[in-house]
Amino acid sequence: MNGSTDPATLTRFLQGLEPFASLEAAELRAVVASVQRRDVAAGEPVLVEGGPPGTHLFVVHEGTMELSRADTLVAMVSSGEIFGHPTLLTQLPPEFTVQARSRTILYCIPKDVAVGLLSHPAGVRWLALNHRERLIQAARSMSALPEVRTLPVTAVVRSTPLFCEAGTTIREAARIMAEGGRSCILVRLPEGLGIVTDVDMRDKVVSGEVSRDAPIAAIMSTPLHTIGSGTLAPEASIAMMSAGVNHLPVLDPDGTVVGIVSASNLMSLEGRSPFALRRSIQWSADEDELANAAADIPKLFLDLLDAHLDGPSLTRVITVLADSITARLLELAIDSLGDPPVPFAWLAFGSAARSELTLASDQDNGLAYADTDDPQVDEYFRRMAEQVNGGLARCGFPADPHGVLARNRQWRTTLSGWQHIFSHSLEGRDLDRMARASVCFDYRQVAGELYIDQPLTDIMRTVPEHPLFLRGLAQLGETVRLPLGFLQRLEGYFDIKKGCLVPIQNLARYQAFARGIVLQGTLERFSAVCELDAQTRECETTLREAFITVTRIQLEHHARAVREGRAPDNILDTSTLRPLTRADLQETLRELAAARKRFPRAGE
Numbered sequence: 001m002n003g004s005t006d007p008a009t010l011t012r013f014l015q016g017l018e019p020f021a022s023l024e025a026a027e028l029r030a031v032v033a034s035v036q037r038r039d040v041a042a043g044e045p046v047l048v049e050g051g052p053p054g055t056h057l058f059v060v061h062e063g064t065m066e067l068s069r070a071d072t073l074v075a076m077v078s079s080g081e082i083f084g085h086p087t088l089l090t091q092l093p094p095e096f097t098v099q100a101r102s103r104t105i106l107y108c109i110p111k112d113v114a115v116g117l118l119s120h121p122a123g124v125r126w127l128a129l130n131h132r133e134r135l136i137q138a139a140r141s142m143s144a145l146p147e148v149r150t151l152p153v154t155a156v157v158r159s160t161p162l163f164c165e166a167g168t169t170i171r172e173a174a175r176i177m178a179e180g181g182r183s184c185i186l187v188r189l190p191e192g193l194g195i196v197t198d199v200d201m202r203d204k205v206v207s208g209e210v211s212r213d214a215p216i217a218a219i220m221s222t223p224l225h226t227i228g229s230g231t232l233a234p235e236a237s238i239a240m241m242s243a244g245v246n247h248l249p250v251l252d253p254d255g256t257v258v259g260i261v262s263a264s265n266l267m268s269l270e271g272r273s274p275f276a277l278r279r280s281i282q283w284s285a286d287e288d289e290l291a292n293a294a295a296d297i298p299k300l301f302l303d304l305l306d307a308h309l310d311g312p313s314l315t316r317v318i319t320v321l322a323d324s325i326t327a328r329l330l331e332l333a334i335d336s337l338g339d340p341p342v343p344f345a346w347l348a349f350g351s352a353a354r355s356e357l358t359l360a361s362d363q364d365n366g367l368a369y370a371d372t373d374d375p376q377v378d379e380y381f382r383r384m385a386e387q388v389n390g391g392l393a394r395c396g397f398p399a400d401p402h403g404v405l406a407r408n409r410q411w412r413t414t415l416s417g418w419q420h421i422f423s424h425s426l427e428g429r430d431l432d433r434m435a436r437a438s439v440c441f442d443y444r445q446v447a448g449e450l451y452i453d454q455p456l457t458d459i460m461r462t463v464p465e466h467p468l469f470l471r472g473l474a475q476l477g478e479t480v481r482l483p484l485g486f487l488q489r490l491e492g493y494f495d496i497k498k499g500c501l502v503p504i505q506n507l508a509r510y511q512a513f514a515r516g517i518v519l520q521g522t523l524e525r526f527s528a529v530c531e532l533d534a535q536t537r538e539c540e541t542t543l544r545e546a547f548i549t550v551t552r553i554q555l556e557h558h559a560r561a562v563r564e565g566r567a568p569d570n571i572l573d574t575s576t577l578r579p580l581t582r583a584d585l586q587e588t589l590r591e592l593a594a595a596r597k598r599f600p601r602a603g604e
Helices: 007-015 025-034 085-090 111-119 121-144 170-180 198-206 233-243 263-272 274-282 287-294 297-306 311-337 375-394 415-425 431-440 453-460 467-478 496-513 522-532 534-563 579-598
Strands: 036-040 045-047 056-062 064-069 072-078 097-100 104-110 163-165 184-189 192-197 247-251 257-262 344-349 365-369 412-414 443-447 493-495 571-573
Touching (some): 007 025, 007 104, 025 111, 072 311, 104 111, 233 263, 297 534, 365 375, 412 415
Antiparallel strands (some): 045 097, 064 072, 493 571
8 A cells, every 4th residue: 555645635535426425424534544545557456367355445536447357358447436345345356357557546445444334324235236237237238249159150241252154264263253352253063063262273373283274163172161151150160170171152041152251251250349349449548549449330330230130239239339439438538637526427318328329320418417516517527528529429429419418518417407307307298398308218327426327217207197298208209200101101211210210219118107117228118018018018019020120121221321331321212122121111110000009008
């Protein structure tokens, strides 16, 4: 330890943090008297995975600590956050190595005092909230970031294979490969297929053994080694090594070649995984590096879509990556502005709160901070929000055109201010209240140590007690017109988000709030409603399937834009859809229209 710190300074700091804020004055003085300050150099470990059990509870005063396991970055702990309690309480070896990312100042509470603190009702509540938050974060990350080990080989098959006939000259086949930018070509044979690779061309032709005017069959390899489209990427690597080849045609269940996977494709898969991209984001040294890392999100999006990841899972991937970008931008802002004067919570609204972000989403966010009379506190958070909002825009998430941004004063206020906003939204059914509630009631805390869930969800759970508000919320959802024209035929141009997804999201929000359910995700809301009210099961199934279908079509529309070098948007030209997709969307919207009428209102 490096010694003590000024008791008054330490007391002011701890008073803004849980569990210290809930202690009586004498109890807090006893904790403060035990604290020792420790200055930790960048790269210096405080706890080591598998090493000696912890002897202190650590509070980060300034700087950032990294938690890693098996050399993999798991999380980061910054000013106002606490670590070391699992190993301290269990006296088992630490599960993570915790080392300083930059020079860091820690406040260290010895074991006997820390155990007493965590046994206090305030400490028990903090432990429960902390554990709950970690479980939620882990569940969101694990469900949203699929492991490379579980991806099918189609995740790296991005283009159609090249073919030629057995009598095609080597010269012509080489030209076809060069123009197609491929490293192999398949040869059609009466009994099946052969293959010629760039290695065959180099070893058998360039060396002079075979003439360029000879038929391609003279240098092809046959019989062909193939794999199924459902094969996992690691299994494909093993099959490739066992066969002693560098290319494997991928066959669908009907035996049709859907692509060719190469050794280089498989080697690059790990680097293009969601986990790898999240690591790049977390390790970005500045905003420029962060923007460069975020530029890979559209490429990853295409990979995962081609790997047949379902729509809701894909939007969760984008949301988790956006959360990581936000957290890193907040760290960079704190590095430049200094430690926050009071605890805060960065809030995501709308699609980000529901984990339904797409490549066409803008940023909707706000900021809550602990109650204070100091006007300089808001100025600090205004500057922080300016930096984060600007950084998110650079990383591909443009500012909300309606100004739902933490840099704007109406979306940045104290916790009691947010409680007033939530309560005020329930006191009627006018359009302003409905619009604000439809935004801020879909919220999620992305970062920060100010616990806001209980005070805000306590208000949201009272929605069933406000019939005027409920009627307005129901009408808000019913007024959105579906893009079905004469004889319920699909219109030519429409906004797939506003015309198709928003009606489903509005209905899910109303049905959940009317029953006191405070879940955020659209599908999760429908599931919870169905669990509480069995008569909604048929409608819930229809709406769930409609949401998944429309999301898939929306994401495929975004993928086309990315491949064509355009910015993704939500304006759908139905003439560009395949006939089956167009028919599927039209039938889905007809079923949605019927389900919207059948879905019973709460209490009816």
